[in-house]
Amino acid sequence: MSISTFDMFKIGIGPSSSHTVGPMRAAAQFAREVLEDERTGPQVAEVAVDLYGSLAATGEGHGTLDAVVMGLEGADPEDVDPIAGRERVARIEADGGLLLSGTLEVGLRPSTIALHPLTVLPQHSNGMTFVALDADGEEVLRRTMFSVGGGFVVDEADMDQSIAEVAAEGQGQAVFTTGDELLRVCEDRGISVSEAMLLRERQWRSDEEIRVAALAIWHTMSDCIDRGIRTPGVLPGGLEVKRRASSWHDALSAEDPVRLPMNAFEWVSLAALAVNEENAAGGRVVTAPTNGAAGIVPAVLHFATTYIEGVDPDEIAVRFLLTAGAIGSLYKEHASISGAEVGCQGEVGSACSMAAAALCEAMGGKPAQVENAAEIAMEHNLGLTCDPVGGLVQVPCIERNAMAAVKAITAARFALRGTGEHFVSLDTVIETMRQTGADMSERYKETAMGGLAVTAVPVSVPDC
Template sequence: MISTFDLFKIGIGPSSSHTVGPMVAAKSFRDELSPDTSRISVELFGSLAWTGFGHGTDSAICLGLLGETPVGVDPDKVVELVRQLKEFKSFIVRGERPVGFDPVQDLKFDYETLLSGHTNGMRFRAFSAAGDLLLERIAYSIGGGFVTIEGESASAPPQEPAKHVFRNGVQLLELCNRTGMRISEIQRVNEEGLRSHDEVRAGLDMVRNAMFDCIDRGLRTEGRLPGNLNVQRRAKALYEKIQISHVEKYKYPHEIMDSVSAYAIAVNEENASGGRVVTAPTNGAAGIVPAVLRYYRDFCNNYSEEGARDFLLTSAAIGGLVKMNASISGAEVGCQGEVGSAAAMAAAGLAAVLGASPYQIENAAEIALEHHLGMTCDPVGGLVQIPCIERNAFGANKAIVAASLALRGDGTHRVSLDEAIETMRQTGLDMLSKYKETSQGGLAVNVANC
């Protein structure tokens, strides 16, 4: 199974595949270094090279080599940590002698080579004082902060199989029919095969709180986003205008959706600034699930903490199906794999807490994913800003519409979630590489980035 806590990981922006994954890979390599290591080198390939500077991959590598983790690093100290490494050109491993690493000279961006395992490839090498190669690792950041190492199994350590195994939507619905359980209950039972009931409950609450904290930070923060696009943060101003409308009892009913947009924009402005976010299932789409969950809290009269947990568990079950059978990586299948997957997850979660049947939940996820098919990933300037931030607002609104449409039906529909996921996979295979998070096509080449 793919755990809820694998899909919802607390980390920092601006990208799960380009920041979180490389940090994890670099930290893992650091932990393997022998006492004989004198210096190391790092090479980045494919999408990590093409959009690495804009996505903070260079800083992520530095942080990982310094021993930082996505969940533990203080976002406010990132700049200073990287500055010190650039100044001293070395880092200390296990309190022993320093290991040489100059981020300017020893971190290479290879724009020509594409490694075989994934477009987000990294090569780490460790050398002795005599120049002998001591260790080499090739790692791939495959989306959502997940990392695989070439030559090693991508699976987790051996553990008991999930009690309720499902690998596609048909099997999930069959489980619901056979057991009489809701999707959230099935996911919870599987989670409790990995950790205790109290740990699952506390973990879900931590994810929910991190999502809401991120929204709140984004709604109170002003200024410009980093990078040369000079993008002004607007979530705070947008939300303040909405509050004025609240006092006036809403001029138009659709202004509720403006609040949802503000929530999503707030999260992705935080992400673009390198703030603390939750991969849901990626950083580039991190605003959608939190925005819809906040919509449930702020505008639905049946909100409860237990409902929020069911929302996240249901969302994770759907996200796991997408990851198992297609991809959540923009560098692999375009933005349909990020925003599309997140919208399907959010639609399923909202439908679940509003009383939908398993068939209506599956329908909600399918509707949301279907109407993101073919979406390219073409960040202007290699930054997770344009069109990424607004796409999260639209993805959140689409998710709510999808849940509402599904709730108006009886769960029967012509296109299944499995068929939509397979279509997304095939579309990603057919999509030109320049539309897969390389900033070499689409808006990235048709919009001036300076």
């Protein structure tokens, strides 16, 4: 499995890539399979859905039930209208009439989706089972799938594939599969990290197509920042968390109308807050590499396009996303980007590492310095828990993105001050993150059963 930059960065909707985007994709895939099979399609009268582990524990706050229903009706996270989609789900709950892939009416309502928060399937904590039934209640098709982070969905039959097998597939064209191999490729060919990733991307797209796709991702990110700083109010979900980006933007603009470098970290933090408030509200965002960490890469790229002088902003954006994609693919292949699997170190930590590496290259860093920046950023996110209060991607998730964006810039600057030589390699820190996640209690893996999710719950919030 050669992972593309455009696998790491996917346009979708909030609040969660693993709990919203992934289940929507899985449901849509199941619906298509049911209808495309001439043996099962005509027989189906009802669909049953079971959610397990983390998907069930925080499914309400992450919009999973809505996402499943929209997916069964054929919605795609990249172009679905989130407002119209949720209104449609409400109508289905009230009146029934779910249309499988928009064509065949079946008997499922959101409230009939079964939640099993204490049952974790052995392959992954984000498991879901879809069952198609005929008019007599007899099973005609069953599929178990897993949302493994960043909107990636894997069928049960493919979950046993080892990391070595995954890394070996397409290795010749993918150019590199580890951080050490990435550095060797760059050294042997005299190219940058972004150019190494460009070689991989050429498996699927022309250079112009790559540029167009990368700029589309950046423009979606930028639009998300703009919406976030224009939108006041209170976030949904019951915690009554106020959106701060709008008022912060007004105050900061009055203080610093020309965006002085001395205030750069505040502007970066603002951009991250804006994105993650949009995500928490269920708006359109880009997984980077997940929705819970969606604000870090856009905020740091915003910093790069604003404060790096003498370079075309579009050129920076393309190189930035390619570099970030290269680093993100290493985490995806050899560890995890799923908070439900390894805690928030897999989401915010990976995003911080990706952003640090990308900024380092954008600021003139050599490949060894880029790898060092990625390592520094993750080293200081190791052990970060995923403990969303109320099961919502709001507290501490929104501020955590702003803090990580600043940390990414600091990591890049650390690396640029050095020669690229360092004690801990990127491959080592990725493996350390994987092992740390394996050792971490399930309470700190997006279950809302530990950490701030337990100690900071207001009295008025129902027990999750």
